[in-house]
Amino acid sequence: MSENRRRMDWQQPPKRELLGGDLLAQSLKQLGVDVCFGLHGGHLDAFLIGCSLVDIKIIDTRxxxxAVQAAESYAKLSGKVGFCFVTANSGFGNALPGLATAYADRSPIFVVTSSPPLRDAETNCLQGFHDQVVLAKPVSKFAHRVTNVEEIPRIVSHAYRTAIGGIPGPVVVDFPIDILFHPPRMNAIECGSLTCSPAVAPYPDPAALDELIDIWKSAQRPVIIVGTGAARATSRDSKSSLLLDMAEATGTPVYYSQKYIPALPFGSPYRGGYAALLARLPFLQKKQPDFVLLLGARTGFLLGGRSGAIISNDSATKVVQVDLDAGEIGRSSAIDLGIVSDATNFIKALLEKVSVNNKNSIQPQNAWIxxxxxxxxxxxxxxxDAERCPDGRLHPFLMVKGIYESLPEGSIVIIDGGEIGVWAMELLERARPAGAMVATGYLGFLGNGWGYSIGAALACPDRLIVNVQGDGSAGFHIQELDTFARHGLNVLTVVANNYFWGMSVHGQDLIYEDEDPARVASTLSPNCRFDLVAQGFGCKGIIVQESVEEARAAIKKLTSSTTKGPGLLNAIISKTPVTMATRGMVGKTNDKDWIVVPYYDNVPRPYYKDDSAAR
Incomplete structure (x- = not known):
């Protein structure tokens, strides 16, 4: 018997023998799991009963x-691995969209699924058609089917460390039903590294830090832009975090991408806000940053793509990127220095080198601040603007502003939807949130906000979670209002309702302005009463359409201490005006030399010698 096998004392169920499902649940408990999200399936019963035995809380979604999105949000806000469970094939098929988002956004989640008995492979049995491991591999860091009950703890440990180690990401482990219901040989159980601490995350190269400090010291207009990779460098206490320490030690303001909004004091000169604000500098006749530190933030469309609007394309601008993934450094934009490191360890190492009392001192640029x-x-x-738009409905900017300013300070805001997502992100600082996330991610995945809100409510039970939806995105998973109600989750859903797929109809209007204004697949029903749907699921529901002041009063009512619990505000707004962000993404131009490609960079029109005269 190996030393590893002697390390665990497995908890024997009081009225039956220990099963594979118990081994799985107890292995997760050993790793610190206290909550798991999912939807029931008979394949998983042995595991679910095992969870109840070790007090792992089950949050069952609709x-x-x-369920996968909830695990992802929980991971982002708790700093832990998020766990979820889905049943065989049909359940797993429904989980794939969540897996795809988690993989694109580098979120450490652990998906437990099941499959038919091993002996029934390739027999057209119930829920056994697709090979789930094969399907999971392209959208996960690790996918595996357990075929021996005694190996469950070892595989669980390996999968967990894969999810959280290095570049985070989702893992999937398939436990066939006969493995979950099979008793192990107690003297043959392999624990692997179940009881070991996670591996130490990488530290930056000291020589690279010296080079970085030299670049930073020579900058006149430095900024830090943080992304998801910097999440562990801050805490929910806005007055105390390593990120704030670094900003103050270097005199450098911190901006955030849509993927991660840090908890920094709102009164601090070093809380810059949304990184897109930097694109406004030229309109104020101000220069753009000449030094950008990308800390756990990926380049790409969330930071202005290759347009140079947020991160200047000027060769005089120095860009340093810190990331766990060397392949991410310089992926879409030129980088002057790349540093492979965990964000927290990077800040710790930098702070050791930077001090006001030595030659590495970085002085704040007060005029720039x-x-x-x-x-x-x-x-x-x-x-x-007037409160009412020409169509008689309320102005979306003023509505969101009024709602945000009525929220309790320190809420956590989850932003979903298309056009409303732009308004909600632009105005986010008005809510003074403790944290926030844009749920659509790199995939532009609408509807994620429902699951994100569930995970956020479990990760931060002391906070109000604000689930911002458009009337389009709200339709994807509105049944989760039932989950909010059953589990008493403190989630306020705001549906900005203009009866259209706003970004879609605006794109059509901008591109086809001289053609028939038919709404091609972009109209929604004005008869949908989201507030009544909420009441039907056991939540509070209010509709507002008369004034912004009415909306402010409704928010106060829905969030008062005497009416805690889930609620929904159905806010009727106008589909106009069009946000500047949408205009920029659509890229409409009358320049005949360019072909408009909505939501991407326009492309030059090709010309040939024989038609150059027509040009």
Whole structure:
């Protein structure tokens, strides 16, 4: 018997023998799991009963996709691995969209699934058609089918460390039903590294830090932009975090991408806000940053793509990227220095080198900090708009502004939807949130906000979770209102309802403005009463359509201490005006030399010698 096998004392069920499902549950408990999201299937009963024996809380959702999304959100906000379970084939098929998002967004989640008995392979048995391991491999870091009950703890340990180690990501382990219901040989159980601490995350190369400090010291206009990879470098306490320590030690303001909004003090000059604000500098006749530190933030469309709007394309701008993934450094934009490191360890190592009392001191650029403060106070062109738009409905900017300003400070905001997502992100600082996430991710996946809100509510039970939806995205998983109600989750859903797929119809209007204005697959029903749907699922529901002040009052009512629990605000708004972000993404131009490609960079029109005269 190996030393590893002697390390665990397995908890014997009081009235039956120990089964593979118990081994799985107890292995997860040993790894620190206290909550698991999922949807029941008979294949998983031995595991679910095992969870109850070791006090792992089960949060059952109404759809497998939202279970995976809940695990992902829980992982993002708790700093732990998120766990979920889905049943064989049909359940697993529904889980694939959540897996795809988690893989694209590098989220550490562990998906437990099951399959028919091993002996029934290739017999056209119930829920046995697709090979789930094969399907999972392209959208996971690790996918495996357990075929020996005694190996469950070892495989679980390996999968867990794969999910959280290095570049985080989802893992999938398939436990055939006969493995879960099979008793192990107690003297043959392999624990692997179940009781070992996770591996130490990588630290930066000291020589690279010296080079970075030299670049930083020479900068006149430095900024830090953080992404998901920096999440572990901050805490939910906005007054104390390593990220804040670094900002103060270097005198450098911190901006955030849509993927991760850190908890930094709102009154601090080093809380810059949404990175897209940097694109406004030229409109204020101000220069763009000449030094950008990308900390756990990937380049790409969430940071302006290759347009140079947020991160200047000027060769004089120095860009340093810190990431766990060497392949991510310089993927879509030129980088002057790449550093492979965990964000937390990077900050710790940097702070050891940077001090006001030595030659590595980085002095704050006060004039630059003042310029950036002017961005935060820059007045929106919509501030003085009429409350009602020409169609008689309420202005979306003013509605979101009023809602945000009525929320309890320190809420966590989850942003979903298309056009409403743009308004909600632009105005986010008005909510003064403790944290926030844009749920659509790199895949532009609408509907994720429902599952994200479930995970957030479990990760941060002391916070109000605000689930911002458009009327389009709301339709994907609105049945999760039942999950909110059954589990008493403190989630406020705001549906910004304009009866259209807003970004779609605006794109059509911009591109085909001279053609028939038929709404091609972009119209929604004005008869859908989201507030009544919420009431039907056991949540509070209110509709507002008369004034922004009515919306403010409704938010106060839905979030008052005497009416805690899930609620929904059905806010009727206008589909106009069009956000500047949508105009920019659609890229409409009258320049005949360019072909408009909506939501991507336009491409030059090809010309040939024989038609050059027509040009």
């Amino acid at each position: 759809h497998e996709t939202t 003042q310029d950036l403060q002017s961005l935060k106070t820059m007045k929106s062109p919509h501030e003085d």
